Amino acid sequence: MTATVTEPTGARARQTYYWRVRNARTRHRPETAAQAWHIQPGHPGGAYSDLGHELDPPAHHTPTLLSRSQPTGRRGEKQEFRAGCLACGWEGPVHSGDGFGNGDNEAVEDAHDHCFPRWRTLPPITTVEDRWAVPRSRSRWAQLTAQYPADWIDQGAPIVAWRRYRREAHVPPYAGRPRYELHVARPPRDRVPSPADQGALF
Numbered sequence: 001m002t003a004t005v006t007e008p009t010g011a012r013a014r015q016t017y018y019w020r021v022r023n024a025r026t027r028h029r030p031e032t033a034a035q036a037w038h039i040q041p042g043h044p045g046g047a048y049s050d051l052g053h054e055l056d057p058p059a060h061h062t063p064t065l066l067s068r069s070q071p072t073g074r075r076g077e078k079q080e081f082r083a084g085c086l087a088c089g090w091e092g093p094v095h096s097g098d099g100f101g102n103g104d105n106e107a108v109e110d111a112h113d114h115c116f117p118r119w120r121t122l123p124p125i126t127t128v129e130d131r132w133a134v135p136r137s138r139s140r141w142a143q144l145t146a147q148y149p150a151d152w153i154d155q156g157a158p159i160v161a162w163r164r165y166r167r168e169a170h171v172p173p174y175a176g177r178p179r180y181e182l183h184v185a186r187p188p189r190d191r192v193p194s195p196a197d198q199g200a201l202f
C-alpha cells in the first residue's frame with residue numbers, strides 16, 4: 001500500500017481516510033486499513049471511545065493518539081504511534097513500540113506537550129487509591145485543580161499520577177472522566193517534599 005502519498009494529515013482527516021479504506025471507498029484493499037494512520041481505538045475521536053464523536057472540531061487543542069501497523073518482512077508487523085490533535089492538523093514524531101506503555105506513552109505525552117505545554121509541572125497524585133478518591137472528593141478535587149492554569153480543567157487537562165511501574169500505560173479519557181490520566185516517574189526521594197513541606201503548600 002503506497003498510502004503515504006495519498007493519506008491526508010491531521011488526526012480527524014486521517015481517521016476519516018482510514019474508514020474510507022476500511023469501507024472500500026479507495027483503491028486500497030480494506031484489509032490494509034490498519035496500515036493507515038488512525039486514531040487508536042478507545043482514544044478521543046477513535047472507535048470505542050465513549051466521549052462522543054462531534055463533527056465539528058473542538059475549540060481548543062485536544063490530545064489524541066494515532067497508530068498504524070507496518071509490515072516487517074513476510075509475516076511480521078510492528079506498531080507505530082504518534083500524537084494527534086482533534087482541533088488542528090498538528091502531529092508528533094513517530095514512536096515504535098508494542099503499545100502497552102511502550103511507544104504509545106511517548107506519543108500521548110507529545111500530544112499533551114502540544115495541548116497543555118506545562119502539564120509536566122502539574123501537581124501529581126501520589127498514591128493509587130487517590131487516583132479514584134481525589135476526583136470523588138469535592139474538596140480534594142478543588143484543592144488539586146486550584147493549582148491548574150485557568151480553563152485547563154474545562155479543556156480536558158490531564159490528571160498526573162505517579163506510576164506504579166515502568167511503562168504503566170497512560171489511560172485515555174472516557175465519558176465519566178474527560179481527561180487523560182498520565183503516569184509519570186516518581187521523582188528521586190530527595191526531591192520529594194517532606195510531609196511538613198506538603199502541609200505548608202495548602
Ligand SMILES: [Zn+2]
Pocket residue numbers: 060061062085086087088089090114
Ligand atoms: Zn492542536
